[in-house]
Amino acid sequence: MTITVWQATEAGGRLEPSTRPLLEPAQDELVLEVLHCGLCHSDLSMLDNDWGMSAYPLVPGHEVVGRVVQVGAGVDPGVIGELRGLGWISGSCSHCGQCLGGTGNLCSSLEATIVGRQGGFASHVTARQDWAIPLPQGMDPAVAGPLFCGGITVFAPLIDEAVSPTARVAVIGIGGLGHLALQFARAWGCEVTALTTNLTKAEEARGFGAHHVHALGSLSDLAGRFDLVINTVNHALPWAEVMGSLAPRGRLHQIGAVLEPIQVGAFDLIAARRSITGSPTSSPASLLKMVDFCVRHQIQPAVEHLPMDQVNEAIARLRRGDVRYRFVLDQA
Ligand SMILES: [Zn+2]
Ligand SMILES: [Zn+2]
Structure with missing residues (x-):
């Protein structure tokens, strides 16, 4: 054949x-x-x-x-x-x-x-x-x-890590992965925040389930907020601000295949028991x-x-x- x-x-x-x-x-x-x-x-x-x-x-x-x-x-x-x-x-x-x-x-x-x-x-x-x-x-x-x-890639951090439905979850990037992550996290029961460089997508992000939409540039206003940040973008970010947005014991979960090393200070991990994970x-x-x-x-x-x-x-x-x-x- x-x-x-x-x-x-x-x-x-x-x-x-x-x-x-x-x-x-x-x-x-x-x-x-x-x-x-x-x-x-x-x-x-x-x-x-x-x-x-x-x-x-x-x-x-x-x-x-x-x-x-x-x-x-x-x-x-x-x-x-x-x-x-x-x-x-x-x-x-x-x-x-x-x-x-x-x-x-x-x-x-x-x-x-x-x-x-x-x-x-x-x-x-x-x-x-x-x-x-x-x-x-x-x-x-x-x-x-x-x-x-795309779907299973962003469903994995919820199901494989047994995320609590009471968690505050942020999704960075509202694209092929992010628009599915928003839907999954909302249906999971979480409080869902979309973080984007493109606020013209805010209404659509709410349509996918985001309770809140913020500009990625305003991350410093969200210090200590999230139990889980799912990062779908594949370029470097202001990592200190991303880590700073995590609540105590919060976790940055990396999905986007950023090729540069992720630069994080030890105290961003130590002081509030934060962590960084990823999954294929x-x-x-x-x-x-x-x-x-x-x-x-x-x-x-x-x-x-x-x-x-x-x-x-x-x-x-x-x-x-x-x-x-x-x-x-x-x-x-
Ligand atoms: Zn793929
Ligand atoms: Zn095997």
Whole structure:
């Protein structure tokens, strides 16, 4: 069987259509016919080889919603026809301490959907069955894709760290990640503050669930306020002010892949027992809980749709920050 992919042959290159044979799914893998695929900032980082681990030709795309059309020998063929979502991770070893302990996203032999594998800007994509999450009844497949990378990335600090619903939570950045973080934190029961450099987004931030919206530049007025700050932006911030905005025992949780070191004074940590954490997406169990939580609370990515053959336009607009709030590329 021949499949279609959108691939770049060099760092920063345009995605061009190409064909290749479909690899036979391994024992515990299944093949999804791609229906929709979101465009995540990490696709740009991989396209540009910002992290030094890209291999070309590169097929990006790791926010897939697709239909199971083929399964490996160890997978129940009864799942053929199901709608599944696939994110950054497409496989883990399933027998190490992390996998067995329910934190398979920390497995040392993790397979990422677009690292050494072919991603979702394609007619078909292959993944291990554990990481291809069934879409629950009531979830709109046309907009669900961004939940499987962007969504789980910001749901993880709430569910995996057992954040209290009485917590005061701030979200820095109201973009592809932040607009979902606001929805999750609000539905979790928290008092939610959006921190942004762009106050023209204030009304939309309130629409996503923010009780308060503040300019990032006025952080010094919010000293000692937050139990959790989820930082979704990937550039340097006034770290002393960010730390200062944390309540005693408050935590800065880093999601945005800022490449410069985070400069923090020891006393910002010591005096009020504050901490800094981070996390890479989450486990299949948390993904399953996330999709149920989304249906229960009507949480949805806000997306702009483009047909798959306009993927280069979507990439160009994401580079300019011109998207509200996530692109989803649709197969014809
Ligand atoms: Zn493992
Ligand atoms: Zn992503």
